[in-house]
Amino acid sequence: MTATLISLISIVFGIIGANSFAALNKKYSFGLIGNTIAGVFGSILFIKSFGRLGFNPQAIVSEHSVSISLFILNCTVSLIAGGLALLLLHYLKSKVK
Numbered sequence: 001m002t003a004t005l006i007s008l009i010s011i012v013f014g015i016i017g018a019n020s021f022a023a024l025n026k027k028y029s030f031g032l033i034g035n036t037i038a039g040v041f042g043s044i045l046f047i048k049s050f051g052r053l054g055f056n057p058q059a060i061v062s063e064h065s066v067s068i069s070l071f072i073l074n075c076t077v078s079l080i081a082g083g084l085a086l087l088l089l090h091y092l093k094s095k096v097k
Helices: 003-024 031-053 068-096
Strands: none
Touching: 003 031, 003 068, 031 068
C-alpha cells in the first residue's frame, strides 16, 4: 500500500462515519451530500492534526512494510472524525440562526 491509498481509505472511513452518525441521529443530518462533505473534511482535519502523533499515512508505510495497528488506528480516528464533523457543523448552524 502507498501513503496515497491509505489517505484515500481514511477519507472513505470519514465519509462512512459521517453518514452513519447522521443515519443514527436524524437531527444532525445535512443530507447525503452535506454529510459526505463533512466526513471528508472531518477526516482530513483530524488525520492532519493528530497524525503527527505517529499514525499518519507516511508512518504507516515506512520501510516498505505496512503497520496494521497504525492503519486500524488511522481508520478509527477517521471514522470518529466524520461524526464529530457533523456535530461541529450542527453547532455552527445553530449559532448562525
